[in-house]
Amino acid sequence: MLNLHKLFLNDDNPISLDKVITPTDDQKRQLQEAKNIIRDHLRKSIRDATVTILGMSHMVSPRFRTQGSWAYRTCIQGAHLPPQEMDWDFGVYLPVTAWEDTSPPRKMAKLYFEFVEHSLAELCRTRPWLLDRTNNRCARVKIASWGHIDLPLYAAPEEKFQHVSERAVMDSAKASANYLRESAGLEDYSESGEMPNDFWVLMDEIHVAKRDGTWQKSDPEQVANWFDDRVTEHTDQLRRVCRYLKAWRDHNWETGGPSSVLLMIIASQSFKPIRGRDDLALESAAQVLAQKLSGEVREVGIDLGEEDFNRLDAARRTQAAEKARELYKAIHSSRHYGQGLIASAIQNMKGQFGERIANEPSLVSVDTAAEVRSVDPVRVAAPAVGATKAG
Template identity: 45%
Template sequence: MLNLTKLFFSSTDDTVFSDNIATTEEQRVFLTDCRTKIRDYLKPAIANATVAVLGMARRVEPRFRTQGSWSYKTCIQPAQPHLQEIDIDYGVYLPVDVWQDNGPPAAMAKKYFDLVETLLQVLCLQEGWKLETGTNAKDTCIRIDACEWAHIDIPLYAAPLEEFNNVVERTLVLNKAQHVAVFDQACGSESFMESAKVQVQTWDDLDTIMLATRSGIWMASDPEDVAKWFRDQVARFGDLGNQFLRVCRYAKAWRDFHWKFGGPTSISLMIAIAQSFEGKRGRDDVAFENAASTLATALNEEIRESGIDDAKEDFNRMKPGEREDASSKALALADALKQARGCQEYQKNKAIQIVTAQLGGRIPSSDHLVDNESAIEIVRSTVPTIVPAPRVPNTSAG
């Protein structure tokens, strides 16, 4: 049997799958710069309009937060860059001094959305970006096409002023070495720190967060729920947390390779993998195969998670026929990985071809990355895999 782990993840100088699907340093710098420009432009402009335009009692400043896949470090390069894009979610949070009927004044949602969109039109003209409008515009956020390979989604939130004042800002002086946290170890050098001195906010005191929509209504929404849950999962798996994170990224890359559009959502993949994750130290190939087997079952069913919204939401948003197709593709992935691992030493190139058929040309073609399992390793591979402790409710402080 073969050990295919180095095709996926390796500490050597070889460029492997995890490297090929990671965003580049140039891309991270570019998107960080875009985000900074958005924040620096919107912060005073929104504050100056809070009284005259939004009808608030006094001038208040918004705050900003990077969220989504950039927050929990699962963003990857698209498998089909001519059809797919890198995206970053950058939320705008406004403290509201008047809270009625469990939300801000109804009329304020449309004013808030129109204000920010108008401001961003000017910024886009200045920067050469494109603001999506018309039928392409989303109801739940403002989208900026910053370049041909990436877009930035800007959702607009509001929270009660008294809660917002409980958000504690603390200044941390971080050097490059301190940036290498558990997520960065799994994803490569990736940091979205705004500078050596950054304002880090704790958001767990915000119990009530409302999202303004283009249609002029407020929606209850807390994007931090998923981020807190995901961080808890990484911590729950202990020294296998890095492997769990990588496997989630592999699954997203598999999804992007097989679906030009649509397919299983990223959150559904993450939840399904977390709920049945079987890690194996030093064997990303085995861990990914186990995850693929899990997905083959999970993607054909409802996917709920008690740590997110009390399991009220089914994160498997595919229709019945789409679920069957996704389940079939996941089963094919699991079978292919098992078949590739079962190849003999002289069949290393065949094993690589089998994996490449499932994940595309970003799998390296170097057969020296494929190891032959010794008799001892084969025996060890039959030992029960490492199973994490039972899941517990989300307890992260954010």
């Protein structure tokens, strides 16, 4: 039997998949610099517009937060550049002075979305950037052929921001006797407007503005907290396996395919950590994907199971489940090859992940353990194929 672990992870070896898919230092720097420029621009322009355009009773300053794959630490380089791009998900959070029952004023969503994009268009004219208006749930600034900044636009009651600010200061003060002397409150916590984690843990009643002028209740903190808990439970191997699955997805689908959050949730729900064997952990995760991608995927720990995170239609669900089954079979069969078939095992992995798998036989070893650990094969029922719909 073969051990494929080092094809995926090998002590920072630059040709192992874990390192190959990691964003370069220069890419991270460019994304961070662009994020900071956008943040500083929007902080002033939104504040200036809160009364004159958004109709608030007094000026307020937006808050900002890095979220998504950079917060989860699962961001990877795309396999096909273009059309794939890395994104930095940077939430813009607006304290709203007038709250209508359980949501922001209805007319404000469209004004908010349109104003932010107008402000970003002005900024893009001063730089080699492009404002992309195709996303219905966020503004988007393309900063390079390989990357963009996504800006979902959130709102929450101003009273909630103030209450959470006071709570976060007090909670932090318990951990640091010097905290209150060093900070006058979260309004002054950071001149940038990027708030600490203590703030977001307590924040709720958040809504996101959509391009069509509607609000949708949304709490990105729920997914982040849930995933952090799963990584704590299962070790950082879970995070790596999620990155490998994204690399597999990107190789097999130039566009579309299972979303990153969907892959992350399925992998986390039934994860089996196996120390020093990322190949076995990935094989197990692929086996579960093959079972679950054909149906609804819900998670009680995120939203009490209200949302179906599998947004693929019936035909695409069937296709995704079959590709996951192929991934499982490729890893499982390759591990059961003998030493003479190492080259074939590598080619099998290339078939699933592309040329980013190193053609290096020294990364594959023969598993000579007396009792070889393996993922027991299970019989996966063929998914039912329902009616196909567009989307």
